[in-house]
Amino acid sequence: MTSTLSKIVLITGASSGIGEATARRLAADGHHVVLGARRVDRLAALVSEIQAAGGSAEQRALDVTSLDSVRGFIEAAHTRHGRVDVLVNNAGVMPLSTVDALRIDEWNQMIDVNLRGTLHGIAAVLPLMRARGEGQIVNIASTAAYRVDRTAAVYCATKYAVRALSEGLRQENPEVRVTVVSPGYTESELADHGGDPQVQAAVRAEAARLAVPAAAVADAIGYAVAQPRNVDVNELVVRPTAQQ
Structure with a gap:
């Protein structure tokens, strides 16, 4: 059982990279983490490691491009624990290429995962948080939400959209804390899948x-989640010191 000080934190895209690291950090902080991703074998291993370290965690298969899957993920956690305190919308893809390469399937994939997946999470959790009168939604954007680079136009467009969506969500829902975290270059698998081979290399x-x-x-x-209820950390940009 989780303590009264522990939060129920749901994390999408939790099988690697930032999602995995966030699961470890928040579990170490004493929160109960509910982990979602398509790669359930990795989730199972991560849950076992968290539990072996004394943390509290569970997992469920999740495809953020499916509203039904996202609703099932969030509603199952809500039924089991009686509340959802934090949703971390982390799932994302980054198959980069120039626009004239016309990699349209990959454009749609970025829209479906990065933007529509975030919207699905909001649609599923917002009514629960509003009914309770509190909660926090953490959306993972990128430094690509603040600038546009060649080969990244569509990816940047999705991350600009996540940032804009988050600000609108914050203004409309004063009882729900909304945080955008925008990483720069971060150790992850984002550049390992799809995109133009030369660009990705x-x-x-x-x-x-x-x-x-x-x-x-x-x-x-973890810093944003740890703030008291009346403190809303809206935007955090985390980049390597040497990144321009």
């Missing part, structure tokens, strides 16, 4: 030179 090389550990971003999320 260049991103991986730059990440190898600059990237901060995913735990650095998890620490920022």
Whole structure:
């Protein structure tokens, strides 16, 4: 059982990278973490590691592109624990290419995961938080939500949208805390899948030179979650010191 001081924290995209690091950090802080992702084998291993370290965790298969899957993920946690204190909308993809490459399926994938997946999480959890009169939604954007680079136009568009969505959500729901965390180069698997091979190789090389550990971003999320109910940390940008 979780303590009265522990929060019920749901994390999407929890099988690797920032999601995994956030699960470890928040569990170490004494919260109960509910982990969602498609790679359930990785989730199971992570839950076992958290529990072995004395933390509290559970898992459920999750596809953020499916509203039914997201609703099932959130409603199951709410039924089991009676509340959802925090949702971390972390799931994301980054198959980069120039627009003229016309990798339309990958454009749609970024829209579906990065933006629509975030919207699905909000749609499923917001009524529960509003009914209770409190809660926190943490949306993971990117430094790409503040600038546009060649080869990243569509990815940047999705992250700008997440940032704009978050600000609107904050203004409309004063009882719900809304936090945008925007990482720069971070150790993750984002550049390992899809995209133009040359572009992705260049991103991986730059990440190898600059990237901060995913735990650095998890620490920022932990800071925002730890604030008292009347303190809403709205935006946190976490980038390597050397990143321009």
